[in-house]
Structures are given as structure tokens and as C-alpha cells.
Amino acid sequence: MSQIDLSQLTQLHYINKKxxxxxxxxxxxxxxxQELDQQRDQYELLFTALGHTLVHDAxxxxxxxxxxxxxNMGKISRAIALFIYTLIEHYANAGKDPMRALFDxxxxxxxxxxxxxxxxxxxxxxxxxxxTDLRKDVLMRMVRLGLCKEKxxxxxLLAPIHRYLDALLEVNSDALxxxxxx
Numbered sequence: 232m233s234q235i236d237l238s239q240l241t242q243l244h245y246i247n248k249k250x251x252x253x254x255x256x257x258x259x260x261x262x263x264x265q266e267l268d269q270q271r272d273q274y275e276l277l278f279t280a281l282g283h284t285l286v287h288d289a290x291x292x293x294x295x296x297x298x299x300x301x302x303n304m305g306k307i308s309r310a311i312a313l314f315i316y317t318l319i320e321h322y323a324n325a326g327k328d329p330m331r332a333l334f335d336x337x338x339x340x341x342x343x344x345x346x347x348x349x350x351x352x353x354x355x356x357x358x359x360x361x362x363t364d365l366r367k368d369v370l371m372r373m374v375r376l377g378l379c380k381e382k383x384x385x386x387x388l389l390a391p392i393h394r395y396l397d398a399l400l401e402v403n404s405d406a407l408x409x410x411x412x413x
Contacts, residue, residue: 250293339385343365344361
């Protein structure tokens, strides 16, 4: 086993605290990102010894592989997935390239309200009844998970959203395969 030089891991406390909480460290987290990127082997060794799996996604972020089987995390994940799905649909209906708009556009309270109103039945199932609920219960949680950043009461999605996009594409692919079998 290789030796871990803890003196080289100057952001260890911050990085560990963030990753253990479910946060995704992305390029916008300048110092933490740079250190993870430069000392990845050291961090992987250390976190493996501590029982964690550090995942590096080539699209620009790090996170811990976690069991998302808890009921609370399931509800949160469903709410985030629904938000992303309705946002993609909103951008597509507006004639925008949804993938570009996801990362180039800001989400404000007005857009949150519009998404909830146009998808009331779906959001009601997750007990999200207004744009304010969506902002408070979903987007603020996304900030805490490193999935988006808030600035001036508007949100900008970050690279870790790709984890949800991958899952949505997988569900869509599975649904198409099931439909073709009928």
C-alpha cells in the first residue's frame, strides 16, 4: 500500500466534510477541485481506507458513491429528477436547445412557479405546490448537494446535473425498449 502524505492534502477537512454530506465538488469549487484533481490518487487511497468510494466524473466533478436507498433521499432524488425533466421540457417547448439552456440559463422564482403550474399533478405528488416550495425544497437542496449555485436569487445548474440526466436517459431508454417489446 502506498503512503499517504497528509501534508499535501491541505483541503482535506473541507473536501471530506463536503463529500460525506453528499456534495459534488465541481470546477466552481476552485481550491477543492484543484486539490482533488492534482492529488486524486492520494485522496482515493485515503477515502478507500475510510470506507468511501471517490468517483471522478470526466464531465467535471467528484462525489462519493453512496447508497441512495433511504426513503428521504428517494423523495429528494425524485423531486430533483422531476425538476430537471420539467425544465428540459420547458426549454424544448420554448424552442431552445434544452441541453445548452440547462447550463446557460438561470432559474428564477418566476420560472419555478411556471414549472409547478404547468406540471401541477406531478409536483403535487411530491408535495410541491408552488414555485416557492420548489425553490425552498428542491433548488436549495440542490445547492447543498453542489448541483447548482445561487446568485442574486437565481440558480445556475452545474456539471453534476449530468448524473440525473444519465438516469433520465436510462429510464427513457428502458421505457422505449419495453414499448418495442409489446
